[in-house]
Amino acid sequence: MNSKTENPVIMGLASQNSQLRGPVKASAGPGGGGPQTQTQMNQLKNISTINNGTQQQAQSMAATIKPGNEFEDYCLKRELLMGIFETGWEKPSPIQEESIPIALSGRDILARAKNGTGKNGAYLIPLLERQDLKKDNIQAMVIVPTRELALQVSQICIQVSKHMGGAKVMATTGGTNLPDDIMRLDDTVHVVIATPGRILDLIKKGAAKVDHVQMIVLDEADKLLSQDFVQIMEDIILTLPKNRQILLYSATFPLSVQKFMNSHLQIPYEIILMEELALKGVTQYYAYVTERQKVHCLNTLFSRLQINQSIIFCNSSQRVELLKHRNRVFHDFRNALCRNLVCTDLFTRGIDIQAVNVVINFDFPKLAETYLHRIGRSGHFGHLGLAINLITYDDCFNLKSIEEQLGREIKPIPSNIDKSLYVAEYHSEPAEDEKP
Template sequence: MEMAKLADFLRLGIRKEWIDALQANGIAEPTPIQEKAIPVLMTGKDAISQAQTGTGKTLAFLLPILEKVDPETNDVQALILTPTRELALQITAEVQKLTAAVDEVHVLAVYGGQDVDRQLRKLAGKKQVVIATPGRLLDHIRRGTIDLSTVSMLVLDEADQMLHMGFLPEVEDILAQTPADRQTMLFSATMTPQVRALAKRFMQNPEDIHVQGKRITLEDIRQIVVETTDRAKQSTLRSLLDEERPFLAVIFCRTKRRASTLNAALQGFGYISDELHGDLSQAKREDVMKRFREARIQFLVATDVAARGLDVEGVTHVFNYDIPEDVDSYIHRIGRTGRAKEKGVAYTLVAAKDRAQLAEIEKGIAMTLERRASERTADFGEHEERKQQKRQQKKQHKGQESAGRGEQRGGRSARAGDGDRGGKPARAGDEHRSGRQARAEDEHRASRPAKAETKQQASQGKRGNGKRGRHGDDRQQQGARMTKPDRDDQRKAGRATKQGQSSERAAGGSARFDGKKTSGKRPGPAPVKRGSTARRAKKR
């Protein structure tokens, strides 16, 4: 049996030393994508391969590259572009496993987050195979620290994800630095129009390699939908973790912030967890992945991009804390478990607002997923439903009471003579007033303008010599027509007249006191100066 499997790899054109390395890593027979892609790539043709993650596509392009690399040449001969640092490290680890017993091939990983000086020192050495992310590789190209003019084999891995992340300009600039006669291999889980357009621009008569996607069935991964609510999501997840007791589990969140918040909550409840997302430093991300692979972390809370291409042995469970955005994301997420012919379980937490998205996912994978609800979630849902019913009943009861009070108020208003309001609509709160109070307030409002007018007329009448006869009324009407400046001038003139009369009386009194016959009254003392100026003058 082993000889038959060995013959399968030999038949594909793989040398025995590489087959021995494969067997040492537990790989005994080729996968469907490897059987189709390796013979084509060994001939040097361009190829577009569509395959899901977990199908063995990494070895499908690594084995032809290792077969054709010239160990005597120190220049870069093969370039593998990946969308994320984690995937670059994963591919690098796969190559190092195969080349552990073969020292003739040198591999270098180039990605962001690493120390630039350290990368420069490594770039100065041998590097037949470079595995890189677009951003950091383009940085080295601009620095002049890497030369791609000798590249003969180019791989675009996870091309759909690379374009989705906005790396198209960087990819175009990098491809422009490579020879036009290179061999280009494009691997993608989905074949979008953008991927097709990229292939048409930069590939020469590529051969399509399509492996019928193996439908995800309950035989591979048990897929379960747990219906819950947004408020009960966290408690539902904790119930599932306690119930399932996974060996290793990946918990997917929609955003970096939600992943960080959920991880903090899990740690607060005593779970051995950590987070993986783009806001972490490269050193932190590598440390998290190392501890997860070594099973020192039981639960990895991650975002889609950070966990792209994640391949860790022993992952028994996947929890979609937030529902995936599309079918491809769902397949990628649950594909983190059930690998290497092992069984896996995938839970998806779904709230009421997620049901339409769930229907799209079920349509995309052509199956209806199992439904269940934990006791805590069911109790919470029933509790919320009862609360909602009570709120509706209260609203209906209040509406009926308001309607009754409105009818009663309408009857009282009619009896109280509300017609005096001139047909104006009732103010808010009228239904709460008694009939006597309503009549009193209406009469008060009706009388206020008249009282104000009477008061104004009385005030104006006093200014008109205090007479209330016909002439006083004429002066009142005349004063009412006067403008404010006219009234001010009139007041000033009156004050000046009074002052003049006072001066004349004072002067007359003084003259009579000086020798003329007086009325017998002496003038009063001279007025005393008041104010701070007078006091200061007196002190001096």
């Protein structure tokens, strides 16, 4: 590999492979932290009234909350801990260390962290811990922009809560049978994971009763608060109790998110991990081509790279596919029945597919937030990834702009790319000059 191509943070990140399907750890009781754990819990209880305080009080109280190095440190229910460990989560990721104790305290959160950093666990763990299973009403909602993300989050939630004995999780999205969802809500549901339009329909019809909702999570908040969804989100918030807790998670926070935060969040605790996590583990290159050379360049990349699975992003909107076909394509890709997925941004937004190690921007995006979401498909927490951008003359301005916004130079692609940068088994081997 070209000696100029450096990624000094990969070694450190690879050693943290704790979030991704490690050996199942024996479950531990909620008292495993000893006296220090009890102190932390008392601090969390004392901070529960923080929304009524001043900004100065909030900062002072927040300073007393210490991130936990182990899940046992948060005094979680034993049954929840069992689900966490069986899911393969061994230790809290950085976003989980920051989020879980704050969310348990009842405080609003504004978190900026890329996909694949353990973000789902950061809000699902405190959400489940705070459920009162003796009650039969909806206590928490997770709002996501796409059907695929709703299904993924609901699967994780069901897996983590499976030992809790009675936690009822329901996913509801557009494109499915509305009367069926109304019937399902006749039974007990504690957690609803939904797309915005569908949950608002259910609320307006009186099927989803949200007057006891304590927590609402906006995952991929920048998309949920874009022009397409922002009015729907405003309408949803108006139906909730005034003392509800709001958690916002996204890789980017444009002005629309700032406006929503100022209107609805009460002294939010801000978590910004993008500087640490946005580009760690992902090696980025560009190839300068003409429009006519793109397909040939793509074929060359396929022949030379060692790809587990790849996603190729295009800017142009595709013809709307039948929902059944769309689900089948995604299902096949997720289950490794196909290796390469060509799609637009919305299709994979927030989707966590661990096998993806290469992302190719066939069409280069115009916005930094779009670029971040795309390369977030590779290089997940503890994993390595490769992002290759096909750049035409017309893309040069956008390339420079995105480099400046991210504070990172995207280098020209070398003739040979070191496999240790994006293939796990090569990364674990010592370099040639280090071998005896």
